[in-house]
Amino acid sequence: QPGYGQYPPPSNSPYPPQQPYSQPPPMQNQGYPPPGGYPPQQGGYGAPPPQGGYGAPPPQQGYSQPPYGQQPPSQGYPPQQPYDAPPPGQYGAYGAPLPQPYGAPSPQPYGAPSPQPYGAPYGAPTQPTPPSLGYIPNQTAQFDVSHDVEGLHKAMKGFGTNEKELIRILSKPDPVIMATIRTQYSQRFMKNLVNDLVSETSGYFKDGLVALVRGPLTQDAYQLYNAMKGMGTKEVVLNDVLLCRSNADINAIKAEYQHLFKRSLESDLRGDLSAATEQMFVMVASARRNEDSAPVIPQQIDADVAELQRAVGGAMSKDSVHACQILTSRSDAQLRAIAQTYHQKFSKSLESVVKGRFSGHMEDALLLILARATNRAQSDAEQLEAAMAGMGTKDELLVNRVVRVHWNRQYCQQVKAAYKSKYRRDLATRIKGETRGDYERLMVACIE
Numbered sequence: 001q002p003g004y005g006q007y008p009p010p011s012n013s014p015y016p017p018q019q020p021y022s023q024p025p026p027m028q029n030q031g032y033p034p035p036g037g038y039p040p041q042q043g044g045y046g047a048p049p050p051q052g053g054y055g056a057p058p059p060q061q062g063y064s065q066p067p068y069g070q071q072p073p074s075q076g077y078p079p080q081q082p083y084d085a086p087p088p089g090q091y092g093a094y095g096a097p098l099p100q101p102y103g104a105p106s107p108q109p110y111g112a113p114s115p116q117p118y119g120a121p122y123g124a125p126t127q128p129t130p131p132s133l134g135y136i137p138n139q140t141a142q143f144d145v146s147h148d149v150e151g152l153h154k155a156m157k158g159f160g161t162n163e164k165e166l167i168r169i170l171s172k173p174d175p176v177i178m179a180t181i182r183t184q185y186s187q188r189f190m191k192n193l194v195n196d197l198v199s200e201t202s203g204y205f206k207d208g209l210v211a212l213v214r215g216p217l218t219q220d221a222y223q224l225y226n227a228m229k230g231m232g233t234k235e236v237v238l239n240d241v242l243l244c245r246s247n248a249d250i251n252a253i254k255a256e257y258q259h260l261f262k263r264s265l266e267s268d269l270r271g272d273l274s275a276a277t278e279q280m281f282v283m284v285a286s287a288r289r290n291e292d293s294a295p296v297i298p299q300q301i302d303a304d305v306a307e308l309q310r311a312v313g314g315a316m317s318k319d320s321v322h323a324c325q326i327l328t329s330r331s332d333a334q335l336r337a338i339a340q341t342y343h344q345k346f347s348k349s350l351e352s353v354v355k356g357r358f359s360g361h362m363e364d365a366l367l368l369i370l371a372r373a374t375n376r377a378q379s380d381a382e383q384l385e386a387a388m389a390g391m392g393t394k395d396e397l398l399v400n401r402v403v404r405v406h407w408n409r410q411y412c413q414q415v416k417a418a419y420k421s422k423y424r425r426d427l428a429t430r431i432k433g434e435t436r437g438d439y440e441r442l443m444v445a446c447i448e
Helices: 146-156 163-170 175-189 193-200 204-214 215-228 235-242 247-261 265-272 275-285 298-313 318-327 332-346 348-355 358-372 378-388 395-406 408-422 427-434 439-445
Strands: none
Touching: 146 193, 146 275, 163 204, 163 235, 163 439, 175 193, 175 358, 175 395, 193 235, 204 215, 204 395, 204 439, 215 235, 215 247, 215 265, 215 395, 235 247, 235 275, 235 358, 235 395, 247 439, 265 275, 265 298, 275 318, 275 348, 275 358, 298 318, 298 332, 298 348, 318 358, 332 348, 332 358, 348 358, 378 395, 378 408, 378 427, 395 408, 395 427, 395 439, 427 439
């Protein structure tokens, strides 16, 4: 097992040994990037990355990804830990920790000290969760990917396209290696890799390749823009991209959105949403969520539960904005504790209260927040199934949900195990039944 931040190629790879990923500058409760544009690179790939975020393993186990181009061993879904147990030490997709029981302390975020124990003094200092892997703009590796760059060019050169080679090369890299491939392709051939893929491929196969090559940050920004442009709003895309994200990732997404489209994400959210739903997503975009290292304090949990009961628990009362303020600003560990305490006090689940008191987009968003906080891998498994269930396949959702899960190979195994446990069939088999041709082969390659 290589050390954390190292990405050694297979023994037969033409790549030289990889140096550790670079360390981004620490976040100091400020927007990301700072005024004046994106932060400069900090020393290339000369230092290990911050730990515990998107695609990262726990610090005790080293880098979670297998050597470049190799598959990880199959892993079963981890057993649930007792209430208030220490974190199991694995991390999930999009910067979120893998699911833990209600009230368990959050896993250690990128480079942050261990979270305060349950019951730590309220107001104890916490460390900001730094950006997830792939959420530092223009971050590349000092790494020779010329073999893949040449392979991509050859696959699209001349008459016809070698789709099999495109799938082989593009379905495996992590976000930083993908950015390196994209950058070196542009430098080598003076061409844009995304544009070449758009001109050489089509359909959902093209959409999948483009989502991979853009990387998670830029793809998030494009998804949000496309969800709000024109008539109507694709609310489910807003939920997928923005809910239960770290403050650092939200700030990175806002900066990338502004950079690409010369407009504010918050202003577009206000223009496309209304009433309490608008206020909820403006809260989310404000990036004021409690950090992963924030302690779970019983007295504060009790206060939140009492406030939620007053806001939405009664038959006559309903204060949607106040309920949203609580549920969008608490960390995953705090949300788990809130859900458990609510059930203990009122003998009904917080999820059932949300279902009974809300509808439409607001209901879907709040239920997804609770599901992601409670059991992230199962939530993603259910989201994948929802994209394939019923008449017809929701292909745009399927492409982006598969690509989102695939960025972290270890977490992808957890999602596959959760899917099989819930639906009694393999995720790959299910995808094969809903897709065809190169599109099918790309989606399956992303999760295997």
